[in-house]
Amino acid sequence: MTNYSSSDFEQDNEFQKALAQYEEMKAGNRSIYFDADQLADFAEYYASLQQYDKAFEVIEYALSIHPGNTEVLVIKAHINIDLKNIQEAKVIAYSIPESYDRDVKMLKAELLILEEKLGEAEEILMELINQEENDNVDNLLDIAYLYTDSNLPQLALPWFEKAYKMNPENDEIRIGLVDSYRDCGMIDKGVALYNRLLDIDPYSAKYWYELGRLYFTTEDINKALDAYEFVLTINSANHSAILMMAHCYFKLENYEKSCEYYEKYATMVNNSSTAYFYIGFCQYNLKQYDKSIENLKSSLELSEGVSPEIVDTYTYLAFCYKEKGMFDDALLYIERAIKEDPNNAELYVHKGDILLNGDHKEEAAKAFNTAILMAPDDPRTNIDIGRIYCENKMYDIGLTYYKNVELNAPGFDDIYLSMAFAYGAMGNNEQFTDYLIKATKQDHDKVMDSLKLMPEKEQEELKQLIRDLKKAIDEDEGKAEFN
16 A cells, blocks of 8 residues: 555654644644645555554545545545455545546556456556656556565566666666566576676675575575575674574474574574574474473563464474473463464364373363364364374274275375374284275385384384385286286
């Protein structure tokens, strides 16, 4: 909606002075005249803070002293778009007399995009750019962002390319263009652009960082690490690159290195609840449960219980306490996670797991049933519950959940392998062999890989059995093909 974030307004001293005068006037302490541009900015600022009542109050006041003002009406329409009042925004947009105005055309194009009338929107935008006074980089970027905000990167790309041709030295355009290449699956073009820039300026930490970001978002983690290493070679105190190094090692499940970089980042950026969350997360994976609890609690304290990671923080605290055998504490934290995200079926699976491990079988069954009712079409829920029962040596109950998956989603993930091991643990050799054959037909390599955690003697025996099964399966398939 807006061209500015709240921080942009807050850094503008003139704006802040005028806003204070407006608020003083509204308090009834004095009478001051404000022009329409100032009042439109006040409304936009309040909207950026999601204080919509105040925004509409400013707009009504503005229209009372500047009736029909185009800028104020455009802001009013944009706020209605933010609030999903699309029809109201449309009525406002098409009531503005100055239909030739640049902002009015952009508003109408946005509404058409929201209605998926992309051809009509493009016509308005081309008409806008064909006006000489509007043929500039800023307008090209605004149009590109109009499409990216609507998750239409393929339509944004041509506008970023036009802007880049007009001003190839602009970093905002370069980053927008590369992001658009990425979102359109044209990764090579994005990499080629940054490599050209690095040929010109090989010591640019910014270009190396952005190249790393591109590799990271496309899951090419080792190349991302190389790029961030160059950033840190140029500037060892670049805390953003240190954080991304931590994220990269986390993606690679190298939790020791990841933790090392998160800890380094935490010393550079004071009171980062996110850093302490990830430190705790890494330590959980390293089975350092006491340290994990300490850092996850630090994350909670720093965020004052409000952060994007709050549910995961509570969940991993619960996991830590479960691993320590402190089931009451584990239950306390999983309940807090559920309170934050009550419609998350996975959390009820975790609750059931904690209760079952704490020997509360009936309560565990209730939690599992809640999870099933919340996600009746998700085979993963049944597999997870079956696995938990099997881990607790309750194979007959675990198999009932596995059978639900076999019935409703045959071949899903490693269901046949899970069933084979459950039957094997129960001593049912016939069913064990039947399901091991199914699993081997489905994914021989995965079956072989699953044996690594077994004792060496059993591992070798089963590997030989699977090799024999695979050979027999291949021979049968060869005969069927020949016939």
